[in-house]
Amino acid sequence: MHHEDKIDIAYAGGIGGIVILIILILLAVLCLRCCAPKPAEAAETVSAWQGIVVHHSGTNPTHTVSSITRYHTKTKRWEYCGYHFIIDQNGIVYGQGYTEFDGMRPINKAGAHARTGKPRSRNATHTGICLIGNNHFSEIQLKTLRILCMELIAEYPIESIERHHNACPGKGIDVEGLSEGLLK
Ligand SMILES: [Zn+2]
Numbered sequence: 001m002h003h004e005d006k007i008d009i010a011y012a013g014g015i016g017g018i019v020i021l022i023i024l025i026l027l028a029v030l031c032l033r034c035c036a037p038k039p040a041e042a043a044e045t046v047s048a049w050q051g052i053v054v055h056h057s058g059t060n061p062t063h064t065v066s067s068i069t070r071y072h073t074k075t076k077r078w079e080y081c082g083y084h085f086i087i088d089q090n091g092i093v094y095g096q097g098y099t100e101f102d103g104m105r106p107i108n109k110a111g112a113h114a115r116t117g118k119p120r121s122r123n124a125t126h127t128g129i130c131l132i133g134n135n136h137f138s139e140i141q142l143k144t145l146r147i148l149c150m151e152l153i154a155e156y157p158i159e160s161i162e163r164h165h166n167a168c169p170g171k172g173i174d175v176e177g178l179s180e181g182l183l184k
Contacts, residue, residue: 043079043109044124049156051126052149053114054178055083056169061133065094068130069103072112080105082112083128085148091140093148117165126162127152135170142173149182159183 057063065088069081076082081103085095092099096107105111113128115121131137131145152158161179163169 046110049127051160053126053128053162053164054169054175055130055164057132058134061089063132073103078112083130085129087141087144088132089138091144135172137172
């Protein structure tokens with residue numbers, strides 16, 4: 001009787017050990033999947049943009065292109081800056097063919113700026129422009145946005161200029177007016 005009890009206890013201990021081991025392995029796998037730095041995804045090549053999505057940085061007006069890019073490439077581990085173009089408060093356009101910068105996204109690569117805000121991602125169909133600032137944009141910055149849109153319309157079969165979502169861009173950028181004026 002005593003002998004059998006001992007066997008049962010040993011057996012129960014064995015099962016418990018296996019269960020704990022399986023739980024530990026599962027936790028380790030989960031931890032590796034979540035915590036390991038993800039490799040940057042290679043952006044797909046795009047030959048013709050169908051639209052433009054306008055954003056704002058939502059930061060103070062002196063925020064820099066390099067700090068936006070650093071956030072995208074180092075923190076988010078994207079291959080390039082999420083946007084194709086950034087316009088600062090002095091009306092300088094940063095992007096390929098304009099003022100070029102480290103980490104800029106080539107114009108023929110899908111962006112990382114409009115995965116949300118519409119039912120479908122617009123990253124591979126719409127080029128992304130971001131204006132630095134938050135609800136206050138300079139006259140030269142808005143004028144430059146208009147000129148950049150005109151240049152993109154001349155270059156690609158652009159059908160629409162769109163907002164990212166209701167709150168992006170913020171106040172002060174009339175995306176609908178821009179679209180009406182340049183495309184209708
Ligand atoms: Zn946005």
